[in-house]
Structure formats: structure tokens, C-alpha cells
Amino acid sequence: MSKQKATPSHDGNVAHDGAHAHEHPPLSFWRKYVFSTDHKVIGIQFLFTALFFFTLGGLLALLIRTQLAWPWEEIPVIGSLFYAESGGIMLPENYLALMTMHGTIMIFFFIIPVLSGAFGNFLIPLMIGARDMAFPVLNMLSYWVIVPAFLVLLAAFFVEGGPPAAGWTSYAPLSALPDMVPGSGTGQTLWLVSLILVGTSSIMGAINYITTIVMLRAKGLTMFRLPMTIWALFITAVLVTLATPVLASALIMLLLDRTIGTHFFLPDGGGHPVMWQHIFWFYSHPAVYIMILPAMGMASDIIACFARKPLFGYRPMVYSIMAIAGLGFIVWGHHMFVSGMNPTLGLAFMTSTMMIALPSAIKTFNWLGTIWRGDLHLTAPMFNALAFVSTFVIGGLSGVFAAATPVDIFIQDTYWIVGHIHYVLFGGSLFGVFAAIQYWFPKMFGRMMDDRLGKWHFFLTFISFNLVFFPMFILGAYGMPRRVADPYEYQLFAPLQPLNQFMTISAYVLGASQLILGYNFIWALVRGPKAAQNPWYANTLEWVAPSPPPHGNFETIPVVYRGPYEYASPLVTADYLPQHQQLDGLEPAVETKPVQKTAISPASR
């Protein structure tokens, strides 16, 4: 076999032609599965790691809910395991550590890695018709930089003083002064180091994704023929690149305040605590869009596929994602309305925050437009994608209350906010992740998950999710504060304990329901039926590669002739028309007017 070195301009790929033309000796186990530079392996590494942290973060949440239902009572089994010294009862420092680590793990070690790290990595080259990322070694490093981050954070559970206890938001001076709460000792330092590493990994990935999407698209794949998944991942990567360095700077400043005696956030030396909040939220607000945009993109692709219908309003959808990302940089002050920030800024941030609801509303209407007059196949991925839309709507609408500054005076730091964030993050991003796992599992692993189990998982999760989180708006309307280990110390909130108990029981059901997904996932990995190349009859390029794709992805790099949403096209009798499919005869430049119908062989649907 002769070595073929493709020139960069040949097919946009810097790698070789032909899926098997790699002229290197067989890779060792370590190079193939551990320190792999193959984007698919790296994506799956991120997936498994993220799912581990999802489980851990979820268990922490169940402990939080247990305390809120039965404060200071002996916890069966877990109590004797972890809280033996206090007679099986959780202590205030345990509670604060739990909620800090729950938030930190879910945000930085689950949602961001699973969306950008796992699906970003796995899907981008496949969906754009590339053999791998532009920088495969950088890609491998981005996973291996995050591994020490995980280990450092896990170590925080075991150090003196315990894990950080200042919340995932880590406000100064509580987080800056080690004496103010036990977790602000070594635990907080480890948290800072861990997050700096996570941020580094994110930025490495983002640079790779931007370069790959800009430079390595297959022939014919213009930007406005990209699937929404790719647009979303692309814009998310831009957000990551611009915002994460700001977080890094905040983390470093806090580290310096804690170690070498600077006073960025400490008033005793002329610093200002609120400055932490400004710098932190300048990143962390765009971060919430980093946590939702990929899910929005994936939901769009999944909904169009199972509605057998083009995405409604493709360009408005793309522009809306850009608008969300852009506006996302000028709303951060809405986390700080009562912080002591100049109140005049409250007027400005209220206005920008109200406006950022608009592109999300536009997207919601376009999702409805997509299923309107569709041919809806209600598979498990479709249910989860539609749940994404319906719960994201609730999350977004609840945000309008928080954007209304006079109302926010009351609901800030209450359970209203906790309800809001969980509707957009769990309802939104997580249902999106459930949809994406089940939709792309066949491509990742070459096997099918069980759709009926998927539906059981979905319905139990959807119902119990709403029973846990919707009452949080009621709690918030009562003013019940968040991060409080025993709200019933207050007469005002004592009547809320029964409702909290109901929510906790629902949370146990919610947690148990995830076992169905876990079982389905693992069973399918070992014994699932073999998947076809394109089991969902979808249009995008990843379905051209085998299930699973070999190293190099495609036998021949596909050429693209159309956009990704040509479902129900009048040009063919099948109800789908893949992007790379060549048609005999004229391909019209604009839609409508069937010129001639061509059956796609082998079997049309």
C-alpha cells in the first residue's frame, strides 16, 4: 500500500484519504483506548467520565433533599457511613459542602463535559465530513488535563476542613478567608486549582472545535448547510474561548488573596467583595449558555428527524443562537441586583435580561413550527427532545420573574432561583442529553438501546422531575431561602416542611428512575442488537459512516449537495434525503416544485 498524503486543499482534510490508509503500526492498548487522539474515543472518554460525575452529583442532591425533608435526623445507612461521628446526623458543614459540591460537579464535571466534551468531540468531525479534529493531539490533551482536575476535586472530600462550603459561586470574603467556614481551608484551594484545570481543558477543546468547523468541512458543506448541532457547538466554543479566561482570572485572583496576601476581594486592604461577583458572573452567565446551546442544537436535529420534516426557520434559529450568545455577555448583573452593585445598573441589566428571553422564545416557536404538520415518530429520543422544549419553556418563563428587578428583590437567593436553574439545566440540558445519548448511541457503539425501556425512563423521569422542581416556585414565592440547612428554624417557613418532604420522596423516585437508563445503557453496550448504519433514516453526515465508525470515519469523504433538513422532500419518494445523496437530474437551487422523483435505493420508506 502506498502512502497517500493528501494536500490540505484536496478535500479539506489534512489526514489521509481512505479510512484504512493510516500507515502506522498497530497501536498499543494505551495509545488506542487511553491516550487516543481519535475524537470518537476521546468523546466516549468524556461521556463515561461525565456520567460518573452525574451519578455522584445526583447522589449528593439526594442527601441535600434528605436534610431538607428531615433536618438533623439520623439518616439510615448513609448516616452511619459518612456521618458516624455525629451519630448518623448531617452537620451544617456537611450540608454546605454537599450543596457546594453538587453544584460544582454538575456544572463543571457533568454538563459542560458531556455536551461540549463528549458530544462535541464525537459529533463534530462526523457531522462535517472530516476524519478527525484539526488538532488531534491537543484534543487528547484536553481530556487528560481534565482528569487531574477531577482527582483534585475528589481529593477535596478528604482533606482537613472538608470540601469547600461557599457554594459553587464561591463568593468572597467567605471563600477568601479560611477561618470563615471549615471548607474555606484546603478544600477551597483544591476547588480553585481544579477549576483552573477544567477551564484550561475547555479552552483547548473550544479552539479545536472552532478551527475544525471553520477549516475541515466537506466539499459542498457551506456554513448554512450545517446541522444545528454543529452551529450550536460552534457558537458555544466561541463563548468558551471568550468567557473562560475571565473565570480563570477570577480564580487566580482569589487564590492570590488566599495565599500571598493580595486584597482583590478583601476590604481590609482596599479590595471589594462585589468585584468577585462581577468577574465571576461575567464568565458564569455565558457559562449557562455554554450549558444549554449544544442541547438546543441537538434537540433541533432530533426533533426534525423524528418529525420527518425540515426544521422550521433554520436561519432564524441560527441567528437566535448568535443572539443568545451575544446578549449573554451583557446580562451578568442580573445575578447581582441586591448585591450592593450600583442600583442604576439594575435598570440596565433588567432590560438586557428581558431581551435575552426573546431569542429563546423565537427558538421555542420554531420548534413548535417544526412539529406542526409533521409525521411524529414518538421514540424515546423524541420524547426527551420534546421534554427539553417543554421544561425549558418553564425555566425560561420563571426567569422573567427574576429579571423583573422589583420582584427579584424578593425571590433572589430563594428557592425560586433553584427551581428556575433546575428547569433550564435539568429540564433543558439534561433531557437534551438523554435524547442525545439514545439518538447517537447506535453511531457511537454500533448497537441499539431499548426504546421501550427508554420510554419508561422518560415518563418516570419527566413526572418525578416536575414533582420535585415545580414546588420550588411555591417555596420561592414564600421566600424560603436557598443554601439553608434548616429553613424551619424560621416561623415563616416551618409550614413548608411537608411540601419539602413530598419533593424529597419525588427526588428519590427521580434518582431511582435513572437506574433504568443506566441499565439500558449498559445492557445495550454488551447485548444490544447491532445497529444499522442509519437506523433513524436521518440526513446528516454522521449517518454515512458505519456504526461505529472506524478510525478515519469515512471510506470516502462525502460531498454535500444540500442542507441537513430535507425530510419529506418532494424530490424523492422516501421521506428523507441525506445531505450527501446525489440525485439523478437537476438539483434545484431553491426548494419546492418537484422536478422528478427518484427512489433512493436500496429500500425507500
Add this chain to the structure above:
Amino acid sequence: MGVFENVSTYGAQVDSLYLLVLIVTGVAFFLVEGVLIYFLIRYRHREGHRAMYTHGNRRVEIVWTVIPGFMLFGLAVYQYSAWTQIKIDRPNEAEAVVLSLEAEQFEWYAAYPGSDGELGTDDDIGSPVNVIHVPVNQPVIIRLTARDVLHSFFVPVLRIKQDAIPGTTIPVWFEATQPGEYEIVCAELCGLGHYRMRAFLTVESETEFQAWLAEMAAR
């Protein structure tokens, strides 16, 4: 918020804004979710049925961009005056009862001006820890600060919340409309005792308030 009493002059405004947002978002909620569920049932897969081939509709895009856009912008502007009244404007200090309130892990320390009429002087009248008294139907200005970490002064029945920052003094004003004893909640995570950083606001008649102040001064 209507779920329990409001004893603040600006509370009714806050509650009615909440109600307005509730109505607007409630209508949006029922419309969107209703359409979603209807479409799910109406357009379920049926044998021989094919989806409609359309990529969108420009006019409808414009309509559902412009109308919500105006509504959201209007909703923001509509609230400017309430926010300004609560957080930016302030009653004249000469016509208000002024006190200082300092938050420290995990207690609240209030102090009132003594006979010199100035706060921060030797004849200041200290309040018992976690206790504040104010007269009813009179504007009150609290000079709020913290001694160690962030805390937050939250009185649900007054519809007021303000973070307390070490190194900064922030004026917070309200006017209570009904006598009673009300809970003060710390609403910013401040450490282990955050959950029990509870204080009490007593609203009473002018006479009772003066009597209480005198008694505190004598101690």
C-alpha cells in the same frame, strides 16, 4: 407576594408586578404547552401520511419576533419606577428614623443615634442582639454593613432584601404599615450558622418605640 402579608408601603407595588408577570408568563405557558400537546396528538405518525415540506415562513417569524420583543422591552421599562423608588430614591434622612445594622457571623447588631442625633458616636443606643424596633407609618433608613463576610438583610413581609458587604455601608429604606413582630432572614450564604441567622423586627407605635429606645438607652 400575596402568599402572606405585606406590611410595606411599596409591597403592594412589588406584589402587583409579580402578578403581572405571572399573568403574562401564565398565558404564554398555557399557549405554548397547549399547542405542543395538541400537535403531539394531532400529528402523530399515521400510515401513509407524510409531513408537510416547508422550511419556514418569514412573515410569522417577524410577527413572533416583534410582538414578544415589544412586550419584553415594555415589561422592563414598566418596572423602572418601582425599582427606582425602592432602591435608588430614598426618603429624606431628616424625616426618617435612622439606624445602623451590622451583620456578623451569625447575629445582627442594630444601633440608634443617641441624643446628639448622630450615628457612630459614643452616645449611640445599642439594641439587644438580633432585635430591631421601628415605629409604624414612618420611613426608616437602615445603614447596612457587615463585619466579616457577606450577609443579606431580608424581611419577607416588607418585600425588601439587601446584601450586607464588609467595608461598605448601604442605605436600605422602608416604611412599615402595620405593627407586629416579623422575622428577619439572612439571605446570603455566610457560613455554618447561616441557617439560624434569624432576627426580629418589631413594628410599634411611635410612643412604644420611644419608650423602648429610652429603655435601651438606660441600659
